[in-house]
Amino acid sequence: MADRFVPAGNVWAVPEFAQHIIIAEGLILCRDDLFLHNTEVLASEAVRSSHYLGELSGQACGVHVVSRQIEIVGYEWRNLRSLLTRVEESLFALAGRALQISHWDGQHQFCGRCGTPTIYHPSDRARTCSACDLTVYPRISPCVIMLVTRGQECLLARHASHRNAMYTALAGFIEPGESAEQALAREVQEEVGLSVGELKYVGSQSWPFPGQLMIGYLAEWQGGDLCLDPNEIEEAEWFHYLSLPAIPPVQTLSGRLIHTFAEMVAAKRR
Known part of the structure; x- marks a missing residue:
C-alpha cells in the first residue's frame, strides 16, 4: 500500500x-x-x-x-x-x-511590483511585500489534456517541443476567461484542426514542470481533417486501440487517458 x-x-x-x-x-x-x-x-x-x-x-x-x-x-x-x-x-x-x-x-524573494524584499505571510503559504502589500502564492497553472477519440481509434501526437519521439495526448494551457471545456475545444482546433463533441472527464494530476495542474478528458471527434500547427505539433496520427505506439506510462495523466480509452473500447467489444 x-x-x-x-x-x-x-x-x-x-x-x-x-x-x-x-x-x-x-x-x-x-x-x-x-x-x-x-x-x-x-x-x-x-x-x-x-x-x-x-x-x-x-x-x-x-x-x-x-x-x-x-x-x-x-x-x-x-x-x-x-x-x-x-x-x-x-x-x-x-x-x-x-x-x-x-x-x-x-x-519571490523580492516584490515584483516595487522591488522591496518580501517576508513570509503570517498564516498562509505566501510571501508578502511590507511596502505595497503585494502577496504572492505558489503559482499553479491549469492545463487541459485531451485524448481525441473516433470509434476504436484515438489521436496521438508528437509535440514539437518534446525531445523524445513518444506519442501522447494533446494538451494546452487554459487562457484567462475560459472554462476547461472551452480551452479544450480551442486547443484541439488550433493544434490539429479538428472539432470535438461529447467530453468525458477522466481525472486531474499535479504536473510540477514547473507548476501545472492537468485536467484530463476523453473528447469525441466531431469533424474536420488533420491540419497540424507546425509550431506545436510535429506529427499526429489516428491509432487503433490495439495498435498503439510507444506511449507515456500510466503514472502520467496522458498514459491514463490512453489506457482508459483502450479499456472502454475493449469492454464494449466483449
Whole structure:
C-alpha cells in the first residue's frame, strides 16, 4: 500500500521533521531512488530555508533548500523526471510539491511590483511585500489534456517541443476567461484542426514542470481533417486501440487517458 501523504494545513505550525527532502538548484538529493531521508543529512548551516509539507504516514515531512549542490558520499542530485515511474505515485507527488514550494520561495524573494524584499505571510503559504502589500502564492497553472477519440481509434501526437519521439495526448494551457471545456475545444482546433463533441472527464494530476495542474478528458471527434500547427505539433496520427505506439506510462495523466480509452473500447467489444 502506498504511503499516505496529508498536506499541511497550518504551514507555519511546524513540528520537528521526521522525513527530510533536500533540494538545490532545482535538483533533489537522492540515495538510489530514495529522496526521503530520516536524518537531516546536511548541516543546518547549509540550509537557506525550510518548509513544512505535511504528514507522510503520520510523520512530519519537510523540504530544506540549500544554495548549491553539496557532494555527499553515496548520494546524488537528480531531476524530478528521473523519479517518474521509479517511485510510487503518491511519493512522486510529494517530491513535486517540495520542488514547487522551493521554486516559489526562490523566485519571490523580492516584490515584483516595487522591488522591496518580501517576508513570509503570517498564516498562509505566501510571501508578502511590507511596502505595497503585494502577496504572492505558489503559482499553479491549469492545463487541459485531451485524448481525441473516433470509434476504436484515438489521436496521438508528437509535440514539437518534446525531445523524445513518444506519442501522447494533446494538451494546452487554459487562457484567462475560459472554462476547461472551452480551452479544450480551442486547443484541439488550433493544434490539429479538428472539432470535438461529447467530453468525458477522466481525472486531474499535479504536473510540477514547473507548476501545472492537468485536467484530463476523453473528447469525441466531431469533424474536420488533420491540419497540424507546425509550431506545436510535429506529427499526429489516428491509432487503433490495439495498435498503439510507444506511449507515456500510466503514472502520467496522458498514459491514463490512453489506457482508459483502450479499456472502454475493449469492454464494449466483449
